[in-house]
Amino acid sequence: MRFCQRLLATAALVTLCGGATLAEDANGPSEALKSVPAVKATAVQGWTGKVATAKNEGIVLDDSQTKLVHDVSAYFGSLTNLKGAFVQIDSANKRMRGKFFVKRPGRFRFDYALPSRQVIVSDGQNLAIQDLDLNNEDRVSIDQTPFRLLLRKDVDLLRDAKITEVQHSDDLIVLGLEDKNPDAPGHIKLFIATKPTMELKEWVTTDAQGLDTRIEVSGLVQTDDLDGNLFKIQPLGPHRTTPN
Template identity: 45%
Template sequence: MSLANAQGSSTTVTKTPPAPQAAASQPAPQGALRPSIGQDAIPAEDAAPVEEIVPPKMDEGASWQVAVEASKGPTPLIGQQQADAVDKINAYFNGVTSLEGNFQQTDSSNKRSNGRFYVLRPGKIRFDYAPPNPLRIIADGHSLAIEDKSLKTVEKYPIKSTPFRLLLAKNVDLGRDAKIVGVERDNNVLAITLEDRKGTAGHIKLSFDSGSQLELREWTITDAQGLTTRVTVDNLVRGRKKSSRFFKSDDVPSSPFQGMGG
């Protein structure tokens, strides 16, 4: 029934069936976008024609490239690009005999520590924490010791059960010894995320400056509970070797920062 008839008094209205093939639709508002129109439907007289826009076809590789360029953040590397990046990272570690520098550590509770670290490949690494952190961490090639000078305790673990096993091996081959979760590039930063093939829970993400030459920048270790520890490094020096004795754990730990507070 029409709106005018519906507003009158109680008047009997005779409903006339619509004529065959007649359209009984309301006009579309001016400028409104209408749904797709069936073949037999009659468009409203005041509706502007809608031009269908068909996006150009792209092959799969071009589509992937466009999506990567349009997205913000790191670019994942796949195929040969990933293989070349892994080879470059392997060559970096295999080219390092000795390395030392400063480190800054942030744990899962956002607690910050700093100190100095030393590497002697294969198998040896040492972290001297500055006060008030009482820890020192030393790997002698066989075990990794965590010394607490305030508690006068030493805890030891097989180095093969730690993520450092992957990086301190005599011959670093991450494709052989680790499960590569992903490799990505963001401007001049190259990053790789690894899981240990031997079943050690958690994973480690290594980041490198990849300008004229590769240089370690930071790593983040995520344990089985999902807790993360991030370590950034700077002022790196190669070739300044320490003796093997420097990487031996003490039964009664002491700090090389003794006398500096803490």
């Protein structure tokens, strides 16, 4: 699937279709982002519960795990307007960085920092990957990506996702999930801090070859509003306008 290969090659943000990753950002992450420690499941002590063997329908959850999944659903359901910074780290430890914006339901934008000229934007119905250097674009329905699980109007992971892993320590939840919709393939592992408040820290996608790509986020701000123009899929070409 050409689109899926390009999507993972561009951002590794959505699904598991394999393909190469983008070249390393020559500047690396900003100093502010370098100071943010990576969240690693192997470094977390005091896990509660066990990781059950995954089946086609997901794992069997106990009561405490069910509550954790419900809490994560409520967290994503509470995010109306969100912005922050991200660092993308591929399996070869190559890094790219940029800024992202989210406006639920369904709208988001990832702007990669120079030297990349890549933009990923969803208008709530379609997701577009645009390469401004090559002047080309790929699109897919947002409902064909796992983003629909987390950014839909009514987030309910117990209803819509196959849960493959639930782990919990004093200050971190790790949640692995897949969309039950066969048209939205992909596995995502979420790392969510619980102290001082619940906040997304990173997610990891694993491609068909078993290679991981990690997206670390920082500087998250829940704002009152975001300009709707950020989420319009702009036409390519020499007269393209840039949202403020």
